[in-house]
Amino acid sequence: MTRDEQLEALVAAVLGAGKYRAVSPDFVRAIGARELAARPNLKAAIKATKNALHQAGGAFLDAPIDYGRALARLREAAGDPEAFRAACRAVMALHTSTRERLPILDQFYAVALAGVPAPGRVLDVACGLNPLARPWLPFPAETVYVAYDIYADQIAFLNDFFVLTGTPGRAEVRDVIGRPPDEPADLALILKTLPCLEAIDRRAPERLLDAVPAPRLLVSFPAQTLGGRRKGMAAHYETQFRRLLDARGWPAERFEFATELAFLVRKG
Structure with missing residues (x-):
């Protein structure tokens, strides 16, 4: 594969992982290009890119967030300032x-x-x-x-x-x-x-x-x-x-x- 083809394969592999599916493709591509230049092969570059994404933000997410449920909780509390603050804290x-x-x-x-x-x-x-x-x-x-x-x-x-x-x-x-x-x-x-x-x-x-x-x-x-x-x-x-x-x-x-x-x- 050419370097461009390797980069697109890397981006597809990283975004195909559940933990990183929602990450900006531009961000993945920027990190992936750097790692491809520094690693011996595509597999190593994919692993290094995932590690970098973990450091950038993945480490702060203990588990996937159900954003639909979170929004429903906020909507239910809307209109009551104290209840809404409590809902914001919970989310x-x-x-x-x-x-x-x-x-x-x-x-x-x-x-x-x-x-x-x-x-x-x-x-x-x-x-x-x-x-x-x-x-x-x-x-x-x-x-x-x-x-x-x-x-x-x-x-x-x-x-x-x-x-x-x-x-x-x-x-x-x-x-x-x-x-x-x-x-x-x-x-x-x-x-x-x-x-x-x-x-x-x-x-x-x-x-x-x-x-x-x-x-x-x-x-x-x-x-x-x-x-x-x-x-x-x-x-x-x-x-x-x-x-x-x-x-x-x-x-x-x-x-x-x-x-x-x-x-x-x-x-x-």
């Missing part, structure tokens, strides 16, 4: 990244975004199920919310969520490594995303931060492993991130929570 618990934030959810945005003027547009980069935290965000109802991730089924669910809640904006399937967001906004949420991007491409975090067209960035890092061990993770990530900020002269306000370390960054 966010299905995704490891947002589940880790649930114990600090009432403080996280209220504290980290307390000094931010009401944004007209917010970008949520590699969003996972974070848009379901919209009821906790200290923003007016008219703030436009634009979310990006690589899973088509998740994105369809989030668009349904936006319709259900009357949230202006949209969710979009996007490989933010290959195509960083280019839509101007007042604030970008980049929550526990940079380590995942770095696992795919060492330079991806700085390229993304440079490219995002927003003057303020809320960037966070996990304070513990998926298994709950700390292992000095927060200190490691902070050292790396401070080096990146210092090189650009970007000031940042630091916020430490039980499960997450966050920085509110001013670009430029």
